[in-house]
Amino acid sequence: MIRIEVDGTPLEVAEGSNLLATCLAAGIYIPNLCYMAESPEPFAGCRLCFVEIQGQPAPVTACTVAVTDGMVVHTATAPVRRLQQSAFRLLVSAHQITADCPAHKRCALQQVARHLQMGLKPKPLERVPRELEIDTSPPCFDLHPARCVLCGKCLRACQERNGSSLLTFARRGIQTVISAQGLSADGQEFTCEGCLACAAVCPVSAITPKADSGHCAGEGQGHADPQAAGS
């Protein structure tokens, strides 16, 4: 065990453990969307979990840092907040917000907004809504690409559970979407068995189980509660 200090609170943690996971476990919330403890490599794609570590010239993403003895971490300095707010604005500028969203009130984006004391408006950036249709072709779930924040958790969850991911990023740049193209239930080599791990892990309800998913062996009922991660 080694000692680190986060925002003035001394913590005793196992050496080499992940900084973000350590803080979340200790009840210190750091905004994050894409971190998954099960992934072998951090994705570091959401750019929200910045922290400042004493001795380092610039803020770093907490999900890519292993704790070392005597580490002094600050999670709410001005440079950190500036980076987080920019990243958050960019995310919500392209995020579809509707009143009937099933993630309403428990959406990870709302939690991040509360923590950063920001609204769900990208001010001063413009809103650039992505006009993307709901993909109802997968056998057990629907894809809502306009809600997706491209954190990639679903495809890593699928990879983790099934050995290879049936979901993937398609297209590129601002047009990138999560795609389940060609996903079928007709007994081919790669068939969605409807474990719904992807829907369970989605922080923004961009993957919703089909209402009539009786034939899907759904484990992850509905939606992971982002509050469980701390706060």
Next chain:
Amino acid sequence: MENAAGEALTAEEGAILADVARRLAAFDRERANLIPILQTIQNTHGYLAPAVLQLVARHLRLPPSQVYGVATFYNQFRFHPPGRNPIRVCMGTACHVRGGDIILENFERKLEIPEGQTTPDREFSIERVACVGCCALAPVACVGETVHGHMAPSKVEGLILQVRIARERAEREKKDHADS
């Protein structure tokens, strides 16, 4: 045979699938072969049909979505059959400055298809390209092999009409020949 959507295949699609299946046999089942395979298919048939992607996925034992993900990442792959008169609108720096995006929008509106797609009669397809090499003529659009410089939104309809008239004339002449 049926395609992914469960529709009966047209003779053309069937022929493409048969050819692709034959070509696939020459490639080892390694994921490193994915892009060379897609390039070969694109070169011979001009586009990648959804059923073709399924076939490639099965050959390489990859999830179909991953093949789709790779194919959509690269601009060089098309998912619609090219038109007989491919329209390429230049989006290079000079053409962009002179309003190339407006020209593209006009073609899209007049032909009622978005960029990257083909009209139902297979006559036209629209593509955006980065510089055709005659920036002094910006904005530039190419219809088939012909370069049209100093494009203006008002010229778009004329160009489309020109192609349609030329085609009608060719058909009429062919008919006259056959009659005489």
